[in-house]
Amino acid sequence: MTRPQPLLTLSRRYLTTIVTPRTSTTTTSRLLRAPQPQPARPHLRITTTTPLIRTYHSIHYPSPTHPYTNSQTTILSAALHHVPTHGFTRDALTLGARDAGFLDVSVQLFPRAEFDLILFYLASRRGLLRSKVENDNLLQSAQPQSVDDKIKVLIMERLRMNAEVREKWVDALAIMSLGENIPMSLSELHALSDDILSLAGDVSVDASWYSKRLAIAAVYASSEFMMTRDTSAGLRDTEEFLGRRLADARAVGDKLSGVKQCLGFMGTTAVGLGRSWGLKI
Amino acid sequence: MSSRTVWRSFQSHARRRLIVPETPYRCFSCTQLVQEPPKPSHDDRMTHFGFQNVPESQKESLVGAVFSSVASSYDVMNDMMSLGIHRLWKDHFVRSLNPGSALPSRDHDTAGRGWNILDIAGGTGDIAFRMLDHATNINHDLETRVTIADINPDMLAEGQKRSVQTPYYNTNRLSFMQGNAQELPSIPDNSVDLYTVVFGIRNFTDKQAALEEAFRVLKPGGVFACMEFSKVDNSLFNAVYKQWSFSAIPMIGQLVAGDRDSYQYLVESIEKFPSQEEFRGMIQKAGFMIPGRGYENLTGGIAAIHKGIKPLSRA
Numbered sequence: 246m247t248r249p250q251p252l253l254t255l256s257r258r259y260l261t262t263i264v265t266p267r268t269s270t271t272t273t274s275r276l277l278r279a280p281q282p283q284p285a286r287p288h289l290r291i292t293t294t295t296p297l298i299r300t301y302h303s304i305h306y307p308s309p310t311h312p313y314t315n316s317q318t319t320i321l322s323a324a325l326h327h328v329p330t331h332g333f334t335r336d337a338l339t340l341g342a343r344d345a346g347f348l349d350v351s352v353q354l355f356p357r358a359e360f361d362l363i364l365f366y367l368a369s370r371r372g373l374l375r376s377k378v379e380n381d382n383l384l385q386s387a388q389p390q391s392v393d394d395k396i397k398v399l400i401m402e403r404l405r406m407n408a409e410v411r412e413k414w415v416d417a418l419a420i421m422s423l424g425e426n427i428p429m430s431l432s433e434l435h436a437l438s439d440d441i442l443s444l445a446g447d448v449s450v451d452a453s454w455y456s457k458r459l460a461i462a463a464v465y466a467s468s469e470f471m472m473t474r475d476t477s478a479g480l481r482d483t484e485e486f487l488g489r490r491l492a493d494a495r496a497v498g499d500k501l502s503g504v505k506q507c508l509g510f511m512g513t514t515a516v517g518l519g520r521s522w523g524l525k526i
Numbered sequence: 527m528s529s530r531t532v533w534r535s536f537q538s539h540a541r542r543r544l545i546v547p548e549t550p551y552r553c554f555s556c557t558q559l560v561q562e563p564p565k566p567s568h569d570d571r572m573t574h575f576g577f578q579n580v581p582e583s584q585k586e587s588l589v590g591a592v593f594s595s596v597a598s599s600y601d602v603m604n605d606m607m608s609l610g611i612h613r614l615w616k617d618h619f620v621r622s623l624n625p626g627s628a629l630p631s632r633d634h635d636t637a638g639r640g641w642n643i644l645d646i647a648g649g650t651g652d653i654a655f656r657m658l659d660h661a662t663n664i665n666h667d668l669e670t671r672v673t674i675a676d677i678n679p680d681m682l683a684e685g686q687k688r689s690v691q692t693p694y695y696n697t698n699r700l701s702f703m704q705g706n707a708q709e710l711p712s713i714p715d716n717s718v719d720l721y722t723v724v725f726g727i728r729n730f731t732d733k734q735a736a737l738e739e740a741f742r743v744l745k746p747g748g749v750f751a752c753m754e755f756s757k758v759d760n761s762l763f764n765a766v767y768k769q770w771s772f773s774a775i776p777m778i779g780q781l782v783a784g785d786r787d788s789y790q791y792l793v794e795s796i797e798k799f800p801s802q803e804e805f806r807g808m809i810q811k812a813g814f815m816i817p818g819r820g821y822e823n824l825t826g827g828i829a830a831i832h833k834g835i836k837p838l839s840r841a
Contacts, residue, residue: 316835335628348719350719350747357818
């Protein structure tokens with residue numbers, strides 16, 4: 246009789262997870278079979294953070310500092326003021342250099358020229374989003390929000406930062422999509438979706454860590470593109486577009502998990518059937 | 527069969543040259559005095575001239591003699607040795623610097639109109655004319671001016687002869703001066719926007735002194751830009767390149783310019799020049815800020831563009 250021993254430990258493990266407030270996907274679906282006092286929320290899978298849980302992001306390691314020198318930061322910050330009029334161009338950089346007391350020739354500090362300005366813009370807006378959450382309590386509200394709601398708030402907040410430069414943003418996207426710039430652009434997009442998810446309090450440590458970041462990145466990039474054509478007051482169209490895309494991503498995710506569950510069930514059935522016929526599996 | 531013997535003699539000849547230079551220096555266009563093998567005195571610091579060691583005081587005249595003898599055939603030889611690639615490098619160098627102000631200067635700008643460019647060791651005007659063309663045609667800047675400085679009067683004369691063909695001849699946008707890059711007393715402190723030295727710094731006796739002089743004459747925020755032969759990073763390509771430079775280039779020099787030794791010096795001085803990282807360290811030591819990685823390799827590292835920016839002085 247060797248079989249009952251692993252089964253016993255298995256059930257004990259499940260017991261402990263049920264006791265803790267944190268629940269994983271599988272336990273949630275098990276729990277759902279039992280009558281629940283709590284009203285069924287649309288997305289039980291994603292739950293709010295508690296300080297007890299270890300997140301993927303360690304608080305002991307501060308996020309890496311940006312790679313710019315003081316002079317570069319001075320020129321780039323000054324250049325950002327010229328972006329709404331001159332776009333993400335060498336002209337904006339040159340004017341920024343002049344404002345900072347440098348010469349026209351000093352833009353040689355930026356080997357990638359316009360793309361350096363775009364990267365600095367992206368990185369600084371990302372930092373601004375983080376500081377808005379950490380210092381200005383962007384996500385504080387009376388009623389508790391789900392992670393999905395927080396993600397929507399954060400993406401919308403980030404998009405609003407682009408409002409000022411939205412006519413010039415197509416040029417920036419064009420520069421970012423040049424062959425040699427694609428790797429850096431993608432890593433910046435990943436950093437943004439990573440920040441959004443960690444700020445929203447997502448704590449997944451399984452394969453969904455990747456799929457969620459991919460989904461957020463795709464939703465953000467398409468909304469950003471949509472925004473360049475948005476002329477509605479207060480970016481209402483973009484906000485609606487974003488809501489639809491998030492709903493789509495959620496629907497796809499639900500479908501996928503449904504299919505996964507179904508396949509899993511069929512697999513277990515097949516194995517059980519095989520065993521009942523006496524196969525050694 | 528005959529080609530093989532030619533190739534073997536060619537190789538063995540190149541190898542022998544590498545190890546024992548029979549005559550240290552031989553040049554038809556210079557005086558007997560320079561041809562005397564240098565007698566190093568004990569109190570004189572030594573520097574390298576190609577693979578030989580010579581006293582620092584002599585290097586200047588030796589290099590001078592080399593360039594005097596190659597001045598007239600300079601362009602033809604460059605085309606032959608680099609298979610025309612040097613033109614692409616120079617075009618890329620000028621385009622990346624983007625000389626000339628595309629934007630009209632504003633009233634409160636202190637920089638003044640146009641750029642003040644100093645082209646060191648630019649005797650034949652290769653870079654200077656390209657920069658003026660770029661400023662005029664691309665940035666529509668008619669104020670940017672270039673001063674060509676060279677230690678060698680023969681190279682300067684060649685550049686002056688060529689400048690007649692350009693629209694900048696006899697205008698205040700182009701001027702020539704003879705001078706040593708290690709000491710430029712006629713150029714005031716903080717007066718230059720862009721300091722370029724293209725395939726020249728290799729021949730300087732004291733490179734660090736030249737870098738410090740560049741730092742002195744540049745305005746705060748001004749840029750030091752240098753294109754020079756460097757080290758090839760791929761070992762396979764390096765083998766091919768070394769074979770070409772030590773065997774073919776002196777031979778081309780002999781056939782085309784009738785001057786083997788000057789081109790032998792050229793390839794040896796390329797070999798002696800510090801690597802990309804070492805030279806970047808020298809630029810940093812002179813006080814410059816380094817943008818990004820600090821250098822850009824061209825054609826696998828045969829040449830490299832180095833840049834440095836003089837920081838604003840914090841008073």
